[in-house]
Amino acid sequence: MPKSRKRKATVPAAPPPPRRPRPRMEYRARSDEAWYGARVVVQDGWLRVMFENSTEDADEWYNPGADFASLGDVEALRARFRRECPPLDHARCGDVRPGDKLCLACDIHGDVEELKYYDAVLETVERAAHGVEQCACRFTVRWTEGPRSGCLDKVGIEVVCCVPKSPIQDPVLSEFLDDLTKRFAEDQGTATAASQQADPTPMSEEELCGVLLSLKRAPNSSTGKP
Template sequence: MPKSRKRKATVPAPPPPRRRPRPRMEYRARSDEAWYGARVVVQQGLLRVMFENSTEDADEWYDPGADFASPGDVDALRARFRQECLPLDHAHCGDLRPGDKLCLAYYIHGEVEELKYYDAVLETVERAAHGVEGCACRFTVRWTEGPRSGCLDKVGIKVVCCVPESPIQDPVLSEFLDDLTKKFGEDQGTATTASQQAAPTPISDSEEELCRVLLSLKRAPKSPTGKS
């Protein structure tokens, strides 16, 4: 019979420190201008946008040296991110007002049916009594993005998400964008200093008067004796 091995007393490892959950956010892709859940990292100075439930070949990259020619380009990228849009709760459909910004699910039919999300603006609400299945109201919306941009549609609550008003707060994204904004500010300051250094030094009143006197003497006609 094999001898039984004695087990050494083990000290339980301390639990790993709790990590703060990364803020959930959405990103409007350059490929189709639809909104997707995403997270970002900075790798070798480049901003990498990684889509939820997508493979690496779908990632989008931003190069500070090639993709940003002005502070406006930085602002445009910042506008592509926002906090996660939450589905409209059945109990809060009465809180919506015309002009509210919404994000709606849109089915694109083709060889493979795809569900994408695009923004729209609420036009009107047809109120209806809530039943067993919840909200039965109908929402007339005007699409501002996607294949139906500019068109009006009437939809139910199942496809409606509410766009948050508060700005996105992601430390990685904020640091990347703030560094770019700071760089453009420094470049502008350097250009202004160089321009000031290259500008001619203004002539004082006394120097200008002396120049006029010398010029008048130079142009004065000489006497027949050769003396001025």
């Protein structure tokens, strides 16, 4: 299981050296359905998802020959990726509105140092006067993912991240998904052509009448009479 993201400390500590470069995307893990920073590569035809600051045994793999049975499976994987969600800035808390999609830190096991991130929808905002560097507003949110899905919570800006609306742009991921989409489209076209050959279009009523009329006019094979 990938490591949870840690809440920012008041006094910044020296971060451990990252195993990989800082990601530009997030991925919803199959292990716990939480969002993590990640990047992808294709190895031997498989898609490998590598988590930020996690060891290799946490990586998740997708086999194009076994893990996808339809275009729906391809789109389901596409939905697991998105651009990185930036923290809500103290000076821009007024930009969020009810109905906005947010990503929030969720304290699951009572350990405030280890948090998992899940999506929620903003319900209401209690505005409070504050300066540029200090926001005291309170955000009522309804969780849409995670162990508190469907529940309402009131949180502060320190756990709020904004979900970007623009789609993820990653050439490795796009090529992998596009190849799968093309493969299923070609398979569908082949299946449709085979079905049409096996089940030709039935004759119209006019065509059927013409065939019957020609049979009536044909000579009797046994008597030679019309």
